[in-house]
Amino acid sequence: MLSVFDLFKIGIGPSSSHTVGPMRAARRFADLLQARDLLPMTTRVCIELFGSLAATGQGHGTDGAVLLGLEGAAPESVDPQTIRPRCAQIQAEQRLRLAGGHAIEFIARRDLLFQRRHSLPHHPNGMRFTASAADGNALALEQYYSVGGGFVVSEAEAGQGAGPSESTAAVPYPFASAADLLAHAERSGLTLAALALANETARAPEQDVRRRLLEIWQVMHACIARGMVAEGHLPGSLHIPRRARQLAATLARAGADPLATLDRVNLWAIAVGEENASGGRVVTAPTNGAAGIIPAVLKHYVAGVPGADDDGIVRFLLVAASIGMLYVRNASVSGAEVGCQGEVGAACSMAAGGLAEVLGGSPRQVENAAEIAMEHNLGLTCDPVAGLVQVPCIERNAMAAVKAINAARMALAGDGTHFVSLDKVIRVMRDTGADMKSKYKETARGGLAVNVIEC
Ligand code: SF4
Structure with missing residues (x-):
């Protein structure tokens, strides 16, 4: 069962699927690198946006959302006024602070790719994040889907048919219809x-x-x-x-x-x-x-x-x-x-x-x-x-x-x-x-x- 707080989330404009969801997905990837102790070896992260995210992502602020998400920003707490200036700074300095700390080189034309002609299998709003080491070997690759309303599911969750479920407590009046x-x-x-x-x-x-x-x-x-x-x-x-x-x-x-x-x-x-x-x-x-x-x-x-x-x-x-x-x-x-x-x-x-x-x-x-x-x-x-x-x-x-x-x-x-x-x-x-x-x-x-x- 979802909670009322899954439906109403404090976030940032302009799009829940193209801004909020991608920021959450990017942060999730950065957290994963941190949890696996991969941050110190990571020298590059490549972000690929697919389908609708590639088609309308620039107008929806998807590019800035994923960059700040990789830096650890969350839609509910980030100051909306800081997003554009920080994004411009990342691009100008070609440096990104993964999970808020570990600095890597970031070259937008190389590392942020809009795959307009391709889609990932489970949803039109697909993203792929690849972290690589200095020798070019991939350390981690994850695909996520922003399935609407700011909800995000991973490739594995989508493959199991899992919907956007964020609350797991048993409730007295469960309903599906x-x-x-x-x-x-x-x-x-x-x-x-x-x-x-x-x-x-x-709950x-x-x-x-x-x-x-x-x-x-x-x-x-x-x-x-x-x-x-x-x-x-x-x-x-x-x-x-x-x-x-x-x-x-x-x-x-x-x-x-x-x-x-x-x-x-x-x-x-x-x-x-x-x-x-x-x-x-x-x-x-x-x-x-x-x-x-x-x-x-x-x-x-x-x-x-x-x-x-x-x-x-x-x-x-x-x-x-x-x-x-x-x-x-x-x-x-x-x-x-x-x-x-x-x-x-x-x-x-x-x-x-x-x-x-x-x-x-x-x-x-x-x-x-x-x-x-x-x-x-x-x-x-x-x-x-x-x-x-x-x-x-x-x-x-x-x-x-x-x-x-x-x-x-x-x-x-x-x-x-x-x-x-x-x-x-x-x-x-x-x-x-x-x-x-x-x-x-x-x-x-x-x-x-x-x-x-x-x-
Ligand atoms: S679904 Fe499309 S047309 Fe409707 S509000 Fe969202 S972006 Fe605009």
């Missing part, structure tokens, strides 16, 4: 939030779980706040001006508008999307490309629902994470594997379920909300222009946040009875992703990515 969750709820009389909390408290004291979830919310909220005041342009070749600050100013001047709620939700989602695109501190939820949706919908709850409180924030996140676990387990949250339906679609579904829960929805209404939200994201392709997590990603977060609120309201208007189950729609999403041509799966070779001219 939404049907399992509903059955637990029916038998126990508990809400979905209470079930999820019981699972989490099998940690309740007060710690609540404290950490409120910290997650604080990081989300701080991200919204930073995004609303930041000025300038987004990084990369598109030279897109940031617009959240302007949207906030316009909203502040606007009079009474019955649809101002939509404008606010749009603003909050865009603020996070722009922070993410700028490589800032964000919460992966369940990915970085889709990181604006859950904060925007949760802020809508906090700012707009009478009686909203910390307990509601905790319940929202617990339920959203439970739904996210179903996507990780039974489909994918990787744009490179199933397209944007797995990123923005899954986040929309998670947010809809979380909101339905805190608005008083029954377990069946919550499941219905999550299902509606995904049903109307099916087929969504991943075609980021210039390989940057900007167009269509940032606006798409705003559209999905509004859709999540609508899905929750539609579900709450019914009694929970509905035609398509969440489990079925997750299966359909997985199968649709499998049928999707690779040019629509985070390769920047189809859709908007090839039909919008870069200026």
Whole structure:
């Protein structure tokens, strides 16, 4: 069973699969060299990026992520402001400090290879790290896959069919499907939030779980706040001006508008999307490309629902994470594997379920909300222009946040009875992703990515 803290991870932008995952993989390789006492003999490390990582890695900051990961940086603790300067320094000095200490020569054109024409067998986001001694002999070779949401699996784990499992404690309400969750709820009389909390408290004291979830919310909220005041342009070749600050100013001047709620939700989602695109501190939820949706919908709850409180924030996140676990387990949250339906679609579904829960929805209404939200994201392709997590990603977060609120309201208007189950729609999403041509799966070779001219 995954934990809520596997779904919501504090990290850095712009991409969970192309930035957070590769940094974690690189650090894992450096730790492995250290654990095997190979660091003193290592004189060179060659990094090869395959498939989608090679196709869009430069726009997603994969190159800087792997270099800092080899130096021992972790996404949750690295200062986002230091990544680019340190990366430039490594390249200029041609020196890299493996695991934070052992210095080796690093020549980017020789040691960081984008294998655009090749893929590794188990996932489009493959990486190979090779450490060599002075005589050229390989000391260690490892392949990793960044399978979405910042999760990483090794070649051996992928070969055994192991999914991204990071928590091993036994829980009182294990589930593999939404049907399992509903059955637990029916038998126990508990809400979905209470079930999820019981699972989490099998691993940690309740007060710690609540404290950490409120910290997650604080990081989300701080991200919204930073995004609303930041000025300038987004990084990369598109030279897109940031617009959240302007949207906030316009909203502040606007009079009474019955649809101002939509404008606010749009603003909050865009603020996070722009922070993410700028490589800032964000919460992966369940990915970085889709990181604006859950904060925007949760802020809508906090700012707009009478009686909203910390307990509601905790319940929202617990339920959203439970739904996210179903996507990780039974489909994918990787744009490179199933397209944007797995990123923005899954986040929309998670947010809809979380909101339905805190608005008083029954377990069946919550499941219905999550299902509606995904049903109307099916087929969504991943075609980021210039390989940057900007167009269509940032606006798409705003559209999905509004859709999540609508899905929750539609579900709450019914009694929970509905035609398509969440489990079925997750299966359909997985199968649709499998049928999707690779040019629509985070390769920047189809859709908007090839039909919008870069200026
Ligand atoms: S289009 Fe969607 S899946 Fe692709 S990078 Fe953007 S947010 Fe992620």
